[in-house]
Amino acid sequence: MNIIDELEWRDAINQQTDAEGLRELTNEKAVSLYCGVDPTGDSMHIGHLIPFMVLKRFQLAGHRPVILIGGATGTIGDPSGRQSERSLQTLDEIQANVDALSAQLNKLFITEGDNQIRMVNNYDWTHKINVIEFLRDYGKNFSINTMLAKDVVASRLDSGISFTEFSYQILQSLDYLHLYQNEDVQLQIGGSDQWGNITSGLDLIRKKEGAEAKAFGLTIPLMLKADGTKFGKSAGGSIWLDPNKTTPFEFYQFWANTDDRDVVKYLKYFTFLSKERIDELAEKVQSEPHKREAQKTLAEEMTTFVHGEEMLEQAKRITAALFSGDIKSLTAEEIEQGFKEMPTFEATKEPKNIIDWLVDLGIIKSKRQAREDITNGAISMNGERITDLEFEVNDSQAIGGRFIIIRKGKKNYSLVKMH
Structure with a gap:
């Protein structure tokens, strides 16, 4: 199955700049393609995975993917999908994020072999360009009228957009041109919000390399859950x-x-x-x-x-x-993971009667209610039902010396940290 056929079956294509031409190209040879991520944080979330899973599929089909970390574009801020200016980070913060994302992507996607996924950082070629070169060699190729018409910019005109974020699409276009010229990259993929940036890159390539330059763009649909809310x-x-x-x-x-x-x-x-x-x-x-x-x-x-x-x-x-309810089978580390979002209380290791302990912590509001719940078998500690009103809680019962799990009824769990 051709990679484009597979992506169509998976409903993973939103727009293509030249569907017929890209299908022909992927049938003819192994294609180099790229997808980028900006280091705005020190971790990706699952929404970021969507285009990279497509990149991986290209690799498995025999093509040659490139992952671009935006060490340069990350200093500017992509206006896509935003209605306000992104807070600028220091170069040290961006570099720390570059290192973290590189390690994360390397673990997930980099493999050995002829068609292994390569990783590049656009800071490596962008930081060498001075402002005069930027304006003469690249800015001259962009029409303000065309840039204003791009959805990514047009959507921000009412709320306002700085020249810094306005220039983002020029920098991303420069990336595509550089990779086309130096890495034989002929396809850029991205989320549907990247369409304007991708087509700007194609325009720049054709102005620099000629109208017949074989370069393509493909976007992936915006993913929404069935209830209409944003995925991830x-x-x-x-x-x-x-x-x-x-x-x-x-x-x-x-x-x-x-x-x-x-x-x-x-x-x-x-x-x-x-x-x-x-x-x-x-x-x-x-x-x-x-x-x-x-x-x-x-x-x-x-x-x-x-x-x-x-x-x-x-x-x-x-x-x-x-x-x-078999809580005792878990380690302290597993308790920490599994009960992270549950109501949490802190207790000293001093021995105390179960009724006083539950009320003093605030797990149960009154001693009368505590007695009633214990008598009715509604209270479990670390998976074991407590029915003795004279039961004494002490630190020896804590899992890993750190945690006691109280369950009231079938679903109401509380995590108690012992210290």
Whole structure:
């Protein structure tokens, strides 16, 4: 299957500058292509993954992808999708983000072999250009009228846009020209909000290299959830690839909780499963939705891809323990992951009667209610039901010497940190 056919089946193409020409080119030879990310933070989130998964598919089809880290463009700020100016970071902050993103992308995408994904930083060629060269050699090729008509700029005219962010599309165009001339790159891919920047780059290439220059652009659709909200967010905020920002358990749970209406789309976008396997899972969504096999498969594939097999197994252990109530099977580290978003209390290691302990911490409001809940068997500590009103809590019961988990009823968990 031609790579373009595969992307079409996966509903991963929004716009192409020359669909017929790109299909012809990808049939003829191994194509060099690129996708970029600006170092505005020290981690990518799952929304950033969308174009890079397409880049990876090109690699698996035998093409030669390039990942561009925007060490230069990151100092400017991409106005795409924003209605206000981005706060400028120091060069040291940007370099720290470049290092962090490079390590993250390297772990996920860089492989050995003839068609390995290469990584470049646009600061390497941009910082050598002085302001006169920039204006004469590049700025002269851009019409203000055309730049104003681009959606990325037009959407900002009412709220205002600085010359700095206005010039972003010139810098990104310069990137495409440089890669076309020096890395034989003939295709740029990006999210749908990058269409204006991509077509500006193609215009610059043709002005510099001639109207017959073979260069192409392809964008990926904006991903929305079935309820119309933006993909990649949870109640706690963005789903990050950095395990220190979003734990592997939280990452796993995000995918496992995917709506039935979205899960097949996500399987197509984010996994490398075959069409046959995805069709099989799609059928299961219709015939056996209660088993959530498609969601479990999606969660397993994505957690393995981003965090590895060991972290997947850990996430599954935490999930199983929460479902069964077998809290004692978890390590302190797993407790920290699994209960990160649950109500948290702090207690001293001083021994105390269970009733006084629960009320003093604020887990239960009154001693009468505490006695009633314990007598009725509604209170569990670390997975074991407590029915003795004289039970004494002490630090020996803390998992890893650090945590006690209280469950009231079936679903109300509280994390108690012992110190």
